Amino acid sequence: MKTKELYFKSVDDTMCYALEHHLSEAKEDGLKKVTLVKAEPDNGNKEHIWCTYFGEVIDRCDCTKSSCDKYEANKSGRGTCVHRGKLYLHGEAVEFEVS
Numbered sequence: 040m041k042t043k044e045l046y047f048k049s050v051d052d053t054m055c056y057a058l059e060h061h062l063s064e065a066k067e068d069g070l071k072k073v074t075l076v077k078a079e080p081d082n083g084n085k086e087h088i089w090c091t092y093f094g095e096v097i098d099r100c101d102c103t104k105s106s107c108d109k110y111e112a113n114k115s116g117r118g119t120c121v122h123r124g125k126l127y128l129h130g131e132a133v134e135f136e137v138s
Contacts, residue, residue, distance in 0.1 A: 046075035077130035089124035
């Protein structure tokens with residue numbers, strides 16, 4: 040299964056979204072073009088994770104049932120927390136036409 044490409048609104052943003060989200064926002068703002076920053080997966084980082092609950096980077100060792108009161112097991116009740124996300128780095132800037 041191919042994952043959707045994600046983009047940051049700018050190099051100052053920490054949250055990335057699918058292209059459709061950004062194009063919809065740009066259309067609402069009446070823009071004809073929008074420049075976004077491609078989100079590149081940070082596969083080399085083994086010490087930190089993205090917590091979708093808190094919306095910030097945390098140490099991987101702090102993402103355990105015993106150290107986080109917001110830890111929520113997946114459907115089977117085992118494994119990693121459902122709030123454990125992936126980290127992304129800022130890639131190249133890409134310009135898109137807004138239709």
